Amino acid sequence: MPKLIIDDREIEVEAGTNLIEAARRLGIEIPHYCYHPALSIAGQCRLCMVDIEKTPRPTIACNTLAADGMVVRTDTERVRETRRSIMEFHLINHPLDCPVCDQAGECWLQIYYMKHGLYDPRMVDEKVHKPKAVPLGPHVILDAERCILCSRCVRFCDEITDTGELGIFNRGDHSELALFPGRDLTNNYSGNVVDICPVGALTDRDFRFQVRVWYLDTARSVCPGCARGCNIDVHVNRRRPHHAEGRRVARLKPRFNPDVNAWWMCDVGRYDQHGVVDSPGRLPVPLGRAGAAQVEVGWEEAVAAVADALRAHGPEAVAVLASPHMANEDLMALRVVLERAGVRQVAFRVPPAAPADGDDFLLRADRTPNVRGAELIGLDGDAAAILAAARAGRLRALWVFDHDLTTAGWPAAEVAEALGRVETLIYAGAVASATSARARWVLPTATWVEREGTLTNFEGRVQRFRTALEPLGRSLPAWELLGRVLAALGGTPPGPRAEHWFRALASAVPAFAGMTYRTVGDGGQMVAGAVPGGAPVPPGRRAVVGAAG
């Protein structure tokens, strides 16, 4: 392992580590644009210059591997002067339209100009003009004038997705990022090019002009879009509620986890998951039925009624369809409630109308986030048998979580018959549906960004998601309303926070034994006996064609 000195501090790094990463370990930031740890070395931006002892002039840090005895300086006058020059070159043809640019506030041209530029501009000639506001695909839009031609997005499409939609065309200062003729940026990972674009050249079409990034708050979270559980940050707008037409979730961004998703997330997760949070169909208050209509009721009334329904009919006449969208804490609370009420008919596998496909990278065919958790917690009963029991008139109360049974993969007539014969239909979920519309009691639940909890991914990795927003209206996290039902049944919830239910889970289910929120941490923790497979190898890295870099 090479040992080297950077800015008078010694560090030992693994062989093959470049100087940017070696310096990063010491907390020294070497400014760069084109370098990205997931991509090949391009060496194009020329910003990451450092001085290396016995080298006649500054050298790019990205393409220099740490070597034993190397003495590196990142702060010499010569290096600072070089950075200033390179910043000037990056900016002479840049439109400097920060006031109308979505990247403002998180733009590396702004950040590095303030840190390393601060020269007096002296370009008086006409700038080079290039295409602006060019949609590249359903999610991404290009401003070629803002582009600094770092080629990260091009390399992403070549080396990660292996789809090759993008290229840099033309030469000199007329070089231009564009799609290859006849192509669109439609791969399922297109949103990642926005993340890795260091400037405002590539922006999200759905985030564009919605809210300034400095009004956003961030919470660490997990994507609920499939069984992989990609680690993400949820960016929410709580400070400017009049922006973005009132939508509170502004965007989802992948969060690095080398064992799950590396730096990436798919477009299905990024663009299709958060719509539910601010959906007009959200259920803000508990509802009870008054004749044909559903009317707002208090939580006390609804909880008492649900407890009564569980108790009154006897175990054989009550069934629960839980959901793999529920967190481990919710499922544990449900298990305790059912144990208390003596209800044994519970299942969660309601077939989707059309089975989804996974892709060749992160997206799984199972589009729910917690099947593994529901299995381990012991709720894996026979959903079809529950449907049959309802149709046969054997169920007097049915409690459905999240599912809209009318759009599930069961024959519509059978579902209609089943729902028609159940005396007390209880629905718990975040969004109104044909199923909730038929319910006697509707219990509004908070969405995953409005609460905290854990999910267990397909490999058995338990991962935390944190609260980004207040629950809408009077909705409650499922674990909390279940706790209230438990109390109404004479039981005692383990405590007032989700973590208390996680502790209860850890002591009741051996697979979770010994886990706490602390041990799960930010990277997740495998359930007992599960073997981590690591983040999948990107399609573009599987067959190395033409090893030439």
Place this chain on the structure above:
Amino acid sequence: MTTEPILSRNFDRPAARTLAGYRETGGYGAWARAQEMEPAAILEAVKASNLRGLGGAGFPTGMKWSFIPKGHAGPVYLVVNADEGEPGTFKDRYLLERDPHALIEGMLIAARAIRSALGFVYIRGEYVQPWRVFDAAVREAYDAGLLGRGLDVIVHRGAGAYICGEETGLISSLEGKKGWPKVKPPFPAIKGAFGQPTIVNNVETLCCVPHIVARGAAWFAGLGTKTQGGTRMYSVSGRVRRPGVYETSVSITLRQLIELAGGVAGTGRLKAVVPGGGSAPILTADEIDVTMDVDGLKAAGSMIGSAGVVVMDESVSIPEALLVLARFYAHESCGQCTPCRESTGWIYRMVHRIVDGHGRKEDLDTILDVARRGAGTTICAFYDGAVGPYISYIEKFRAEFEALIPK
């Protein structure tokens, strides 16, 4: 000064372009001899001959060959750089058109020395006639069994980009990619075309190799200076009476070379000379008593580069000459590295403005500062080549530029 023609010995014999004609002049005799030699012995001979790369950089050829990793199990490629694009340079064109078998023979010997079984010849796209002649010679060599038995040759035509003459830009282009130079390390001799060790040599360089093998390294070394063996083909153009390609010893001075080309034409009074292709810093009329070898021009603050000599008489406007070059560099910058991509365009716009009569007092110093700031910061030598003229034209002829700037 006149020298026995070596590289140009067949230029006046059209028959030598055919295999039979070439053989009549002793062609492929060196190859016959090289086949008796161990590869290492060929390499040693080339080292001892002081042959230096004649494409522009002047790197010792034998040393370059010796960088191929010993015991490499995969293929090794020999790439011929026939993408002659340096402004004012046209000597490889003559070799391809007038003595194509000399290059094939040089390739055979070089390939034996570096243990390569596949050679690529990357010919500049605009060189249609040279390609036709050379391609016909390759076919003849195949028919005669010279090629195809140990060495295959692929002739590849470029599409018209100056940067594809930079050796790693050429390799990228050869690989089917955009002709962007590659970050080094790794150097081509370690990881070049298609990821394999690759030697890239200029046409003229390889044409020297048969003569080194045939007549000995000592003889070849003796033709030149202490640090550079052999003769060299100078492309002389501009305001001279007899422009053309002149082969002479590298110890000739620039003044003698201009005389050899018939002396200064136009007004007859010399103003300036570009001694080594567009990228070489310009020399004034007082600076032409320099020897035309790698080290002689280096000492004079310029470079021999591709040995393209452009002579300017007193009627030539230096600002306009710089405008032509600045446009060239702005047009040909591959656009990969930020300093080169941005400053070649910026400097072109400034020079253009000055020549148009809209210059500002501070422009000249801005050009000099911008040029110096970008120098040495890029992947390849393209920008360093552009900086030479930017700085030297303005520093040596500043009054001419200032005269164009409104008071």
